[in-house]
Amino acid sequence: MTAIIPWICFCALFSGIFASQHRRKDGFQNTLGHLRTSTPTEVQEKAAKDLIKRLLGNDVARLFNVIVDPNLGPSEKDTFQIKKNDLGEIEIRGTCGVAVTWVWWQWDQWEKNLDWMALNGINLALAFNGQEAIWERVYVELNLTIDEIDEHFGGPAFLPWTRMGNIRGFAGSLTTHWHYQSIRLQHRILQRMRELGIIPVLPAFAGHVPRAFARLFPNAKMTKIDSWNKFEDRYCCPYLLDPTDELFQTVGEMFLRAYIEEFGTDHIYNCDTFNENEPGNSELSYLENVSRSIFTVMSSVDPQAIW
Numbered sequence: 001m002t003a004i005i006p007w008i009c010f011c012a013l014f015s016g017i018f019a020s021q022h023r024r025k026d027g028f029q030n031t032l033g034h035l036r037t038s039t040p041t042e043v044q045e046k047a048a049k050d051l052i053k054r055l056l057g058n059d060v061a062r063l064f065n066v067i068v069d070p071n072l073g074p075s076e077k078d079t080f081q082i083k084k085n086d087l088g089e090i091e092i093r094g095t096c097g098v099a100v101t102w103v104w105w106q107w108d109q110w111e112k113n114l115d116w117m118a119l120n121g122i123n124l125a126l127a128f129n130g131q132e133a134i135w136e137r138v139y140v141e142l143n144l145t146i147d148e149i150d151e152h153f154g155g156p157a158f159l160p161w162t163r164m165g166n167i168r169g170f171a172g173s174l175t176t177h178w179h180y181q182s183i184r185l186q187h188r189i190l191q192r193m194r195e196l197g198i199i200p201v202l203p204a205f206a207g208h209v210p211r212a213f214a215r216l217f218p219n220a221k222m223t224k225i226d227s228w229n230k231f232e233d234r235y236c237c238p239y240l241l242d243p244t245d246e247l248f249q250t251v252g253e254m255f256l257r258a259y260i261e262e263f264g265t266d267h268i269y270n271c272d273t274f275n276e277n278e279p280g281n282s283e284l285s286y287l288e289n290v291s292r293s294i295f296t297v298m299s300s301v302d303p304q305a306i307w
Contacts (some may be wrong), residue, residue, distance in 0.1 A: 010182035020147060030141065038194075038266070040069075041069075043116055043195050044068045044195060044197055045066050045068050046195070047192070047195035047196050047197075048068075048118075048196070049066050051118060051196070052066070052104055052116050052117070054111075054115060055119075062218040089146065103156045103157055104156070106185070107185065107188055108195065108207070110185070110188070110189055110192075110232065111192065114189070114192050114193060114196065114198070116266040117196075117198060118196040118197075118198065118218045119294070122198060123197055123198050124198070124199045124200060124201065124268070125193065125198055125199075125200065125201065126200075126270060127186070127189060127190060127193060127200035127201060127202060128163075128202075128203050129182050129185055129186035129189060130179075130182045130183045130185070130186035130259075130262070130263070131163070131175055131203045131259065132153055132159065132178075132179065132182065133180075133182055133183050134255060134258050134259045134262060135153075135177035135255060136149055136153075136174075136179060137258055138254045138255050138258055139152075139210065141250070142216060142251070142254075143216060144210060144212050144216065145212070148210060148211075148212035148215075149173075149210065149212075150169070150172060150173035150174075151168065151169050151172075151173075151211070151212070152168050152169060152170065152172075152210035152211070152212070152238065153168075153169065153172045153173055153174045154167055154169060154170045154171060154172050155170065155171030155172045155173075156171075156174070156178065157171060158170050158171050158172075161228070161276075163203070163206075163208075164206075164208075164272060164275040164276060164277070165206065165207075165225050165238055165240060165273070165275075165277060166207035166228040166229070166231075166275075166277060166284065167228060167231055167235050167236055167274075168210070168211070168235060168236065168237070168238045169234065169235055170235040172173070183262065186263060190263055190264070191256065192238070194266070199266045199268060201268050201270045202259060202260075202264055202265060202266075202268070202269050202270070203259065203265070203269065203270060203271060204252070204255075204256055204269040204271040204294065204297065204298055204307070205248075205251060205252030205256065205271060205272065205294065205297055206271035206272060206273045206294065207240050207241045207243065207248060207252075207254050207273050207290065207293075207294070208220070208225070208238050208239070208240055208241075208273075209225075209238060209239050209240070209241055209251065209253075210238060210239070211238060211239055211242075213239055213247075214239065217247055220241065220242075220245050220246065220247045221241070221242035221245040222239040222240065222241055222245075223239065223240055223242070224237050224238075224240075224241060224279045225237050225238055225239070225240055225241050225277055225280075226277060226278065226280075228276060228277055240273070240280070243286075243290045243292070243293030243294070244289055244293070248293050248297070248298070249296065249297055250291065251300075252293075252294070252297030253297055253301055256297060256298065256301040257271075257301050260301065260302065266304060267302055267304040267305055267306060268305070268306045269298050269302075269305060269306070269307055270307070271307075273290055273294065294307065295307050
């Protein structure tokens with residue numbers, strides 16, 4: 001009877017865990033189909049077994065055996081098998097291993113969340129931690145002062161809106177310890193995601209820059225973003241670099257290279273230039289140039305990049 005309970009549990013939970021490493025025979029392959037985990041099968045197997053231990057405890061976990069077999073099943077299908085083997089173990093075999101309060105999470109909370117993601121078959125997820133620490137390195141290299149950087153970064157609870165160019169400096173600044181901890185935490189998150197076969201989506205440059213850029217680059221083409229939700233001037237309206245300005249490419253490449261150097265990459269990125277704000281120019285040619293410039297930055301740094 002002891003073995004029946006986990007059997008039922010993991011028949012349901014692991015049904016969504018295994019994602020195919022094989023090439024699909026449709027248009028999907030030409031866009032996202034090549035995005036497959038590069039984590040060795042033995043690492044994925046261990047990660048899945050460790051997850052079972054965390055969820056069910058060591059005694060019950062001994063009843064399970066997890067095998068990652070890239071050659072299992074037809075090439076165009078995601079495949080898994082669950083059976084009881086000759087040793088009396090519940091054997092789970094698949095083509096691949098598992099795959100605004102978060103800002104305060106420590107590793108314990110992140111570990112549980114990543115377990116939940118894997119058990120629900122999520123194999124592609126945003127992984128944005130640590131980017132302010134990387135941006136600080138870039139800004140210092142571009143000769144911004146610490147005061148100018150602090151004036152730009154919002155506090156931890158407001159980072160999503162800072163990243164989207166909605167506000168600046170609100171409830172900031174960010175401490176050196178915060179940057180250190182965010183880098184350290186992101187390394188642990190990415191390691192676990194990759195072990196579980198979850199492909200992390202990393203941040204890229206959307207074009208928003210601190211106001212200090214006007215001092216450092218007086219000839220650069222920039223527009224002041226309109227006020228968001230009636231925030232006063234001291235907390236709103238950073239600049240948006242014009243996509244046709246060569247500085248856009250320079251800054252974007254500096255950030256993405258530094259981020260990849262720190263964390264590695266799985267070749268898929270995300271950024272949003274006009275989230276909860278309106279373009280200063282509604283001409284389609286301008287919007288096209290913004291998108292083209294963003295992707296040019298990505299592909300210049302990473303030829304395999306997908307946005």
